Amino acid sequence: MDKKRILIVDDEPSFTRMVKLYLEKTNDYEVTxxxxxxxxxxxxxxxxxxxxxxxxxxxxxxxxxxVAQLRxxxxxxxxxxxxxxxxxxxxGMKARGGAIAGFPVVVKPVDAKKLIKQIEKSLS
Amino acid sequence: MANNDESNNGKKLRVxxxxxxxxxxxxxxxxxxxxxxxxxxxxxxxxxxxxLEQLSAGGVEVVLLDLTLPDCxxxxxxxxxxxxxxxxxxxxxxxxxxxELALRTVHEGAQDYLVKGRDDGSLMVRAIQYGVERQRLRxxxxxxxxxxxxxxxSVPDRIYFKDRQSRFLLISRAMARLFHxxxxxxxxxxxxxxxxxxxxxxxxxxDEQRILQSGEPVLDKVEKETFAGGRSxxxxxxxxxxxxxxxxxxxxxxxxxxxxxxxxLEEELAQERTFLRAVIDAIPDQIYVKDIGxxxxxxxxxxxxxxxxxSADELVGRCDFDFxxxxxxxxxxxxxxxxxxxxxxxxxxxxAIAFKDxxxxxxxxxxxxxxxxxxxxxxxxxxxxxxxxxxxxxxxxHDLNFDLARSQNELLGVLDDLKKSHADLKAAQMQLIxxxxxxxxxxxxxxxxxxxxxxxxxxxMGIDYLESEPSAADPGVAMxxxxxxxxxxxxxxxxxxxxxxxxxxxxxxxxxDLNAIIDKSLLLVRHELVKxxxxxxxHFADGxxxxxxxxxxxxxxxxxxxxxxxxxxxxxxxxxxxTRVRTVTDVAHNPGExxxxxxxxxxxxxxxxxxxxxxGVAADKITKVFDPFFTTKPTGSGTGLGLTVVKKIIExxxxxxxxxxxxxxxxxxxxxxxxxxxxxxxxPIGGSGID
Numbered sequence: 104m105d106k107k108r109i110l111i112v113d114d115e116p117s118f119t120r121m122v123k124l125y126l127e128k129t130n131d132y133e134v135t136x137x138x139x140x141x142x143x144x145x146x147x148x149x150x151x152x153x154x155x156x157x158x159x160x161x162x163x164x165x166x167x168x169x170v171a172q173l174r175x176x177x178x179x180x181x182x183x184x185x186x187x188x189x190x191x192x193x194x195g196m197k198a199r200g201g202a203i204a205g206f207p208v209v210v211k212p213v214d215a216k217k218l219i220k221q222i223e224k225s226l227s
Numbered sequence: 228m229a230n231n232d233e234s235n236n237g238k239k240l241r242v243x244x245x246x247x248x249x250x251x252x253x254x255x256x257x258x259x260x261x262x263x264x265x266x267x268x269x270x271x272x273x274x275x276x277x278x279l280e281q282l283s284a285g286g287v288e289v290v291l292l293d294l295t296l297p298d299c300x301x302x303x304x305x306x307x308x309x310x311x312x313x314x315x316x317x318x319x320x321x322x323x324x325x326x327e328l329a330l331r332t333v334h335e336g337a338q339d340y341l342v343k344g345r346d347d348g349s350l351m352v353r354a355i356q357y358g359v360e361r362q363r364l365r366x367x368x369x370x371x372x373x374x375x376x377x378x379x380x381s382v383p384d385r386i387y388f389k390d391r392q393s394r395f396l397l398i399s400r401a402m403a404r405l406f407h408x409x410x411x412x413x414x415x416x417x418x419x420x421x422x423x424x425x426x427x428x429x430x431x432x433x434d435e436q437r438i439l440q441s442g443e444p445v446l447d448k449v450e451k452e453t454f455a456g457g458r459s460x461x462x463x464x465x466x467x468x469x470x471x472x473x474x475x476x477x478x479x480x481x482x483x484x485x486x487x488x489x490x491x492l493e494e495e496l497a498q499e500r501t502f503l504r505a506v507i508d509a510i511p512d513q514i515y516v517k518d519i520g521x522x523x524x525x526x527x528x529x530x531x532x533x534x535x536x537x538s539a540d541e542l543v544g545r546c547d548f549d550f551x552x553x554x555x556x557x558x559x560x561x562x563x564x565x566x567x568x569x570x571x572x573x574x575x576x577x578x579a580i581a582f583k584d585x586x587x588x589x590x591x592x593x594x595x596x597x598x599x600x601x602x603x604x605x606x607x608x609x610x611x612x613x614x615x616x617x618x619x620x621x622x623x624x625h626d627l628n629f630d631l632a633r634s635q636n637e638l639l640g641v642l643d644d645l646k647k648s649h650a651d652l653k654a655a656q657m658q659l660i661x662x663x664x665x666x667x668x669x670x671x672x673x674x675x676x677x678x679x680x681x682x683x684x685x686x687x688m689g690i691d692y693l694e695s696e697p698s699a700a701d702p703g704v705a706m707x708x709x710x711x712x713x714x715x716x717x718x719x720x721x722x723x724x725x726x727x728x729x730x731x732x733x734x735x736x737x738x739x740d741l742n743a744i745i746d747k748s749l750l751l752v753r754h755e756l757v758k759x760x761x762x763x764x765x766h767f768a769d770g771x772x773x774x775x776x777x778x779x780x781x782x783x784x785x786x787x788x789x790x791x792x793x794x795x796x797x798x799x800x801x802x803x804x805x806t807r808v809r810t811v812t813d814v815a816h817n818p819g820e821x822x823x824x825x826x827x828x829x830x831x832x833x834x835x836x837x838x839x840x841x842x843g844v845a846a847d848k849i850t851k852v853f854d855p856f857f858t859t860k861p862t863g864s865g866t867g868l869g870l871t872v873v874k875k876i877i878e879x880x881x882x883x884x885x886x887x888x889x890x891x892x893x894x895x896x897x898x899x900x901x902x903x904x905x906x907x908x909x910x911p912i913g914g915s916g917i918d
Contacts, residue, residue, distance in 0.1 A: 115681045121688035128695060160677060189680030211684035212719050215691030 106133045107226060110152035112143040112169065113187060114161040118211075122156070125215050132222075140164030144172050147179055154226055156209075159188040170206070183225040185209055239268040242355065243287040245278035245308070246271060246320070247296050251343065255291065255320070258348025259355075267355075275299040275307060282312045289359050290317045291351070294328075305332045316362035318354045338362065379411065385462075385483040388469055393418050393435050396478065424453045434466060435479045442468050442476060449486070461490035513611035516597060519567055521546045521560055524606065533613070535584075555581055566594045566607050577614060589618040676722045683722075687715045724868035727783070734780065734879055738773035741781075741833050741900065745804055748785035755793045756802065766805040772902040774833050780876045787869045788837045788896050795841025795894060803838040808902065831902040838895045843888040852886050 109132050111119045119136035126132040137146040140161035147155065155173070159166040166186055173179045189211040209221055242259065246252040252271045259267045270287075272278035275298045281287060290312070294304045308317055319332050319340045329340035338358025341351055378399075379386055385402035389395055395414040403411040406422050419428035434445055444467040453459040466481035507514050507527045515526035523530075523542040531539045534550045547556040565571050577591045591612040596604045690712050698704055749756075749763055756763055792802050811830040844852060853874045870886070877884045882900040889895045 115685065117685045118681060118688065121685055121692060125688055125692045125695070128692065187684075189677045189684065211680045212687035212715055213684060215688055 106131060107153040107222075108133050108135065108150060109154050109156060109222070110135045110137060110143070110147050110150055111156040112137045112140060112146075112161075112166075113156070113158040114138055114140065115158075122218070126219070126222075129219070140166075140169055143169050144176065144179070147173070147182070148176075151178075152182060154222060155182055155184045156222075157184050157186055159186055185221055185225055187211055187213070240266055240355070240359065241286055241288045242267045242269045242291055243278060243281050243289070244269055244271045244291045245273075245275065245296065246291070246293045247273045248293070249273075251293065251320075255348075255351070258346070258351060262348035262352040263355075266352075273297075275304060278308065279311050282308070282315065287312070287315055289355050290315055291355065292317050292319050294319060294321045294323070294332075302328060302331055302335070305337055306335060309336050314362065314366060316355075316358035318351070318358050320351070383485075385485075386480070387414075388478060388480040389418075389435065390478040391439055391476075393432050393479070402483075422455060424455060427451075427453050438466055438468050438479050439476055444468065449490075452483075460485055460487040462486060511613075513609075513613075515542070515609050515611075516606055517546075517563065517609065518606040519604070521563055530611070533611070550583065552581060552583060563594060563607055563609075566596055567604055569596060569604065575612075577618075588613055588615040590614065671725075673726060676726050679718065679722050683715050683719050687712065690715065721868075724872070727868070727872055734777040736775045736777055738903075739776050739778055739781070740771060741774050741776070741835060742767045742771055742806055744776070744778055744781050745785055745806065745835060748782050748789060749804070751782070751786050752789040752793065755790065759793050759796065759800075760798055761793060761796055762801045764801055764803045766803065768807045771806060771808060771833055772831065774900045774902060776880055776900065777876075781880075784873045784876050784898065785835075785837075787873045788898075791869060792837060792839035792841065792894070795839050795843075797841070800840040800893075801838075803836075805836040805838070807834050807836075808832070809834050809899070832899045833902050834900075835898045836895060837898075838889060838893060840893040843892060843894055844886070846888075849886065849888065853884075 109126060111122050111134060113119050113136075116136070116138050119138060123134035123136055126134050135146060135150040135152065137143050140158070141164045143155075143157075143164075157166045157169055166188075170184055173182065173184065184206050186206050186208045188208060207221055207225060209218060244252055244255055246255065252273070256269050256271070259269055270281060272281050273296075275296045278290070278292070278296075282290070290308055292305060292308055294301055296304055299307060305317060305319055313336075316338045317336070319329075319337045320343055321328070321340065322343045324342045332340050338361055339354035341354055379397065380400045382399060383401050384399070385405060386399040387395055387402055388397040394416050395418070398406075398411050398414045400411055403409075403414060406414060408414055419431045422428075423431070430450075434448075437443075438445060444465065446465045446467075448464050448466075450462055450464055451459055452462050462483040463486045464481060464483040466479055468476045469478040469480045470476050508529075510527065511529055513527065513530040513533050515530045516524045518524050522544050523546065526539040526542045528539060531537065531542060534542065536542060547559045550556070551559070574595075575591050575593050577589060579587050580590050581587050591614045592609065594607050594609045597606040597608050599605045690708050693699060694705075694708050699708060745765075745767075749765075789802060796802070809832045811828055811832060853870050874884055877898055877900075880900055882898060884899075885897045887895050887897075
């Protein structure tokens with residue numbers, strides 16, 4: 104089975120490294136890290152991910168903006184996105200709507216197993 | 228006269244014969260004895276000196292005197308005798324038939340002049356007798372003149388005699404003094420015009436002319452006399468016609484008494500009386516005098532007015548029975564009898580009196596006995612004062628005082644209310660401050676969450692990674708990793724709680740069946756209940772009215788409450804949930820409650836009651852259960868935010884939540900929500916959302 108390529112966009116390098124280590128240890132995933140939201144589209148074009156893990160709040164650029172650009176990108180617009188958030192409650196998500204609405208959300212801190220479950224669900 | 232009486236009584240007239248010739252003396256004695264029928268007792272002196280001696284000795288009533296004596300001669304002899312005893316009548320006997328001498332002696336005061344030898348004695352006796360009588364009359368006249376003189380000189384009244392032309396003939400010394408004359412004689416020939424003003428003099432003159440014409444006196448006329456100098460006085464004057472013995476009117480005489488001081492006194496008295504009367508009449512009190520029979524003898528105007536008569540004169544002779552109902556008048560009469568008997572004076576006694584017109588008025592009465600100059604009670608003086616208005620005012624005052632006292636009580640009540648309101652406001656302020664704190668906590672929580680959760684995410688991911696390593700098979704490593712994972716979850720739970728708390732701002736209200744929400748919440752905790760071996764009992768009311776609530780948040784509320792119950796009971800126990808409808812009756816409001824949140828009597832409430840059989844809450848802690856970060860759970864088991872969030876959600880719904888210990892043990896929580904129309908909850912702590 105081919106490894107799934109996953110792009111994780113988060114301004115927290117320790118977190119992206121930890122996720123990469125864990126996911127790649129399963130041998131099912133190949134993970135690309137991007138810690139600068141503004142560069143995420145470029146990185147995505149380069150690595151052609153099967154799924155993007157996207158932090159909501161990042162300095163200078165938030166997940167909502169990124170997802171909007173992804174959806175305008177012909178090559179990337181069908182890539183599934185899972186939002187990662189540290190602050191957002193379920194209600195906050197619902198209320199926010201717009202760009203984030205409709206995407207699965209994983210609230211940090213998240214169990215690795217729960218994360219994989221969500222990834223598998225999004226990829227299927 | 229006395230002499231005459233004595234002679235009539237047979238007493239002899241004592242005659243001193245002064246005669247140096249014994250022959251003549253003997254002759255005279257004989258003649259007197261014969262002609263005088265022994266009426267004389269004769270003593271003889273043969274010279275002047277002896278004669279005078281005899282006179283000095285006294286008792287001589289008449290002197291028979293020879294002018295030619297050894298020690299004196301002629302007219303001198305008479306003069307010396309007359310001078311020596313002027314009141315003793317002297318009959319001169321002389322050998323000299325000297326007409327001139329005779330006239331001179333008689334002129335000087337001798338009673339008669341007899342020539343010796345021409346008389347048989349009868350002439351001599353007659354001369355003696357006449358002389359004595361004449362002397363007596365003269366003395367009498369002198370005495371009367373003296374009386375008149377004394378009277379005129381000493382009476383203080385003015386006495387005067389005038390002729391037909393009103394010229395003064397004689398005036399008293401007092402009158403002379405009044406006229407500023409040195410002696411009364413100076414007034415002779417003068418008239419009133421010389422002393423008084425013309426006006427007065429003319430008036431007096433007219434009066435006197437009238438008297439002269441009519442013969443009618445003017446008696447006790449009070450007149451004002453004004454003197455030429457302007458001085459005036461009041462006189463009580465009587466003027467009468469002055470008649471001769473024949474009755475012919477030859478002038479007038481009069482007596483005037485100066486009554487100026489009396490008159491002034493009288494005027495003063497009259498003035499005082501007028502003043503007093505004016506005062507008595509002007510005084511609003513009724514003043515009256517009654518005789519011992521209870522009949523009015525005098526009264527002032529106020530009395531007349533009160534008894535409805537035109538003037539006080541109409542009251543005289545009438546009594547209370549003429550003006551008051553019989554029983555009232557009888558009461559007065561009895562009272563007055565007591566006053567008249569001297570038993571008791573009525574002093575300012577106030578009583579309600581029924582008048583004949585049907586009115587009842589309050590009268591203050593004072594009645595005292597009236598006494599005459601001898602101190603005998605001859606009636607009474609009464610003073611009535613209508614005090615109806617004052618009584619009325621007193622009553623009003625009394626009422627006002629009463630009202631005032633009541634108002635004061637009301638004010639005190641209001642003050643209490645205000646104090647309470649103040650306390651409430653203070654509590655509300657505290658609550659607001661508290662809310663502000665919570666809001667701050669929420670903001671901080673939201674801000675912090677991001678910064679805290681990211682490290683937690685790193686840790687958790689790290690723990691997951693390590694657990695997948697072979698070294699994790701070591702029991703010690705496994706235990707450490709598990710503890711670390713628990714620690715991360717605990718930190719996460721706290722941050723999530725803070726986020727929940729800060730996220731409660733807006734409600735998504737829909738009419739909802741509260742029973743259904745409770746059922747869903749029970750489902751969510753079913754696993755915990757089973758694990759702790761607890762029984763859930765539901766007492767749901769049928770047909771609950773819907774409540775306007777945010778289902779998810781309300782679910783959060785009940786899950787929280789149920790989890791608290793589960794933690795309180797640990798093992799074995801019963802969770803009982805009861806729902807019911809209640810109508811608000813008492814509206815005691817909670818401190819800090821907003822007006823809009825305040826329940827009103829008659830409002831329909833849906834209540835849910837959650838009872839557990841756990842350990843309850845310590846009495847000193849029960850007031851703090853809704854405070855943030857307050858927890859009774861062991862460290863690590865609770866965030867201390869559960870009930871804080873619960874309370875906030877309920878309050879956002881305009882509902883109420885109460886937590887108490889059940890008497891039989893365990894905790895009871897009652898959530899009350901308005902039935903029907905809920906309230907769209909705008910957050911009491913406001914603030915912009917943190918999304």
